[in-house]
Amino acid sequence: MLNKNITRVLIVEDDEIIRESFVSLINSSESFLCIANYDTCEAAIKNLSNDTPQIILMDIGLPGISGIEGIRRIKKVYPKIDILVVSVHDEDEKVFDALCAGASGYLTKNINPEKLLNSLVEVLKGGAPMSTNIAKMVIRSFQISSESPLTNRETEVLQQLARGKSYTMIADDLHINKETVRSHIKNIYQKLNVNSKAEALDKASKDRLI
């Protein structure tokens, strides 16, 4: 049967113009079928068991429950559905929240039609399509800021702290004395202008120091 080779796509997008254009684009391809489209997550979730999509194109800035929360809820019940974010938002927080919530990819809305279709294909192949700027953000998230005020040793110590190690364990790992670890941590706290482990790690993750 022909239908067996058609991938069922669902669209959640509150802007009608954009939504319609996505529907047309999806249906213009022989490989994909837009089986439904909604302007809220609530509506989408309600009909999910009937719609049975394989891929969902999801907007982030939605009325009612957000796209992020929508991803979380959908993945909880239907972990196999691939959710591809298509959003104008490219702020760190939104992007990483969406990925943590279970998105299979993240595209920004300036994407051209051909690339969007390619991304759907890539998702089917188990890939993780990302727009250029998103890929950059994601890769950068692994790297320490070049403007870190911390020395190499201090960074090492802070990384170990982040792994829940005690001063003693850190000392053993780095083959230095516990007092030295204490000294480094005191300097770290001073440089970051904090006075506890939790504050230091908070600042460190925000400023990509570790």
Added chain:
Amino acid sequence: MLNKNITRVLIVEDDEIIRESFVSLINSSESFLCIANYDTCEAAIKNLSNDTPQIILMDIGLPGISGIEGIRRIKKVYPKIDILVVSVHDEDEKVFDALCAGASGYLTKNINPEKLLNSLVEVLKGGAPMSTNIAKMVIRSFQISSESPLTNRETEVLQQLARGKSYTMIADDLHINKETVRSHIKNIYQKLNVNSKAEALDKASKDRLI
């Protein structure tokens, strides 16, 4: 002048066949010039101040100092050089180590010539090219394993622990009693078969539980 628009590319790759094929490929493009190629990081680093490449194609499995360590050392002295990994290795550890060390992208060697050149262009545009499988690994690294033995609440508690919070702070954040936090943590330790924060976080990061 014509040279102003040509991007200087350096290759570090120990396999002569592959290295030569990369050189040919790069030089077949009008936009790129392979200004040098080496079979070790040591040799590359030694001549880096003369070669002044804008992009380095870097292998991972090299004799002498590894590609990972090479990236670290080069980025330390020349943070502006983009280093694009081209490797047969696609194990989690290698990939994430390379990204953490400062790689601007990561391609696996089965990549076709056209895509490799495209990736170079993408790097120049400030992007972060990744092979499909690598992108998948990277995105997955943000997501919690579906086979986590922990409950939602336990996961929350463990995430807070990872941020260096004390039981008291966690209790405040989750609006529960400190004793409840202790109880959750005891259960977490039992489920993960550990008996300290450090061990729990170690296992959690290895098994993607947080």
Added chain:
DNA sequence: AATAAATCACTCATTTTGGGTGAGAGCAAA
């Protein structure tokens, strides 16, 4: 010579941690 980085020492009060043992309430599946 001066500065930064990394190393180590000792005191002190307060918190934190991990182990043990136990228990009640809500909920869902069997």
Added chain:
DNA sequence: TTTGCTCTCACCCAAAATGAGTGATTTATT
């Protein structure tokens, strides 16, 4: 309905960890 899971809270206890203070020495690098 009973069993099991989840989340919640309580109290005891000893050992360990933490943060603040106040130092010092050594090794590079500029």
